[in-house]
Amino acid sequence: MKPIALALLAVCLASASAQEPGRYQVSGREPGWGAFRGEVVLEASGGRLRYAGAVRWADGTAGALRGAVLPGPAAAVLTEELVRSGGLAGALGGVDVRRRVGALPAFVGNRAQASYADANQAASWRQRSRVLRLRVMSFNVLGFKADWLGRAGRVAKAIRDANPDLVCLQETVGQTRGRSTQVNSLAKRAGGYRTRFEGYRKYSFLGPWMGNAVLSRWRIADFARVPLPRGPKGFGDYPRGLTWARVAHPSGALLDVGSLHLHQRNEPADRALRVEQARAATRSGSQRAGAALRLLVGDYNARPTSETYRAMRDAGWRDLWSEARPGDPGYTGSVLGVGSPKRIDYVFARPPGNAALEALRARLVGPRTRGDSGELISDHKALVVELSVEVPVGP
Missing domain, CATH: 2.40.128 (Lipocalin)
Structure with missing residues (x-):
């Protein structure tokens, strides 16, 4: 105080x-x-x-x-x-x-x-809380596929132009389970972010690893890797995970930022698996004490009408896109013209107790994820959300 x-x-x-x-x-x-x-x-x-x-x-x-x-x-x-x-x-x-x-x-x-x-x-004021404003980005960067060396600069520019405080990346590739030159290079080119990468899928005995990453403007004080449930064999079935980074905001507040990528296919068993993975992620979030804000950000491979989305909302997590832009479909997937447009990337947030949280604005990086000359950036649009959250001050 x-x-x-x-x-x-x-x-x-x-x-x-x-x-x-x-x-x-x-x-x-x-x-x-x-x-x-x-x-x-x-x-x-x-x-x-x-x-x-x-x-x-x-x-x-x-x-x-x-x-x-x-x-x-x-x-x-x-x-x-x-x-x-x-x-x-x-x-x-x-x-x-x-x-x-x-x-x-x-x-x-x-x-x-x-x-x-x-x-x-004379009057006395004692500060009990302050309001933080944050800009958060979710971006599935399509791994090393589709000429990454040619796309890397365009992906970095998309991040740099959006100027987020926190970035959650999916489909990033590392040479070891906990280290990614791709992520580190991208963070440097995008403006000098701190990074945390965790790999969950190993392509061969020697690697590399596919996983998720968190980029932060501020120090990453701690991290955790949470493997998510696996399901039926087939295309899109490989180990999935949730990468947590505990970020130390300059105000003294701790922010828990989770980057995740859920199962892809869409048969009944696949949809049930995504629900199970989402519930595992929310349980992991509820067990993380001491943070002024928790975020679960990434590619959910699920639409707002899905059971996966309902599981997130039922667990108390707020969809900040829908709060900032009610009624806007916010399509992030199928930007390459394959399948119907869909919203599958989200920024979910949950503050502790009754702390005030407001989604101020949201947008998609684009309106397409192709550069001015038509080169591919990714097969997803990047989602950018600005929010304010009330955090406690002092003991």
Whole structure:
């Protein structure tokens, strides 16, 4: 919990460190009304900082605090309202409201009015949470197939242009189970990301390995490999897995990012296997404690009408594409003209407890996954989602 000293009427955000969106615990004293305590949420909106929340006065009556601030090195309070139920107004069925405009105190009473003199009442704010904004990409890069050496630069450019904070790659190839020159080179060309690769399918006794990777703008503090259930023999049946990376955000928050690629075929037994794999992934996610956000990102080989998708939603995971762009089909597969268009790549998210999570916007890299001159980038479109999530501050 980070203390922030403020001193302009009930609230002042003159401290630049207090201008961070998030949740704050507040306490203070208002002349004639006494002491109050409560919690407000500070948000950035239209070039201003706005705060609002509930407070309770020392005599037990309820109230509210809200206002707007122009941010900057010396933040200026534009408007502020302090509300108190009870008193004369409460007896008349209303509330007392004191308003201030700029640095000059003013008051407007609802059913009652009161005056006050001290314009420098100290208030205390303690930050309880902050809001992180993240950009996440999912990209199936088609392995080493279809002239990777020719495609590598175009794949790197697609990532670099999207400028994501976190990237989950599928169909990446490594020379060992835990090392991929392909991924490391791609991360360097895309802008210098940290990487974690885990291979799950070994092509021969000597390799190479096919697997998933996570690219992160920030340090990867830990990782885990989770083999997923296997199914019937045939095309598309090979070991699948979930690659977890625990990312240390500069704010101190830990982010658990999982990259996965589910079974491919579409017979009844194959569909049942995908459901089993999805449930294994959600169980793995629920067992990871201590993260401010968990993401399960990748190629699910399943449409939004499938049992696999329903299994993810039933387990409490949120489909951020559908939240950011409701009604938009968001087709990511069959970009080579084989089969019908379908949405099979997803960014699923699950914050802990009741932490606020919002899908801000989403888009597909393209609109096609071919370069300007028509060269192939991949057989999938890349999915990019921007989100905000509330994370705790301090103990």
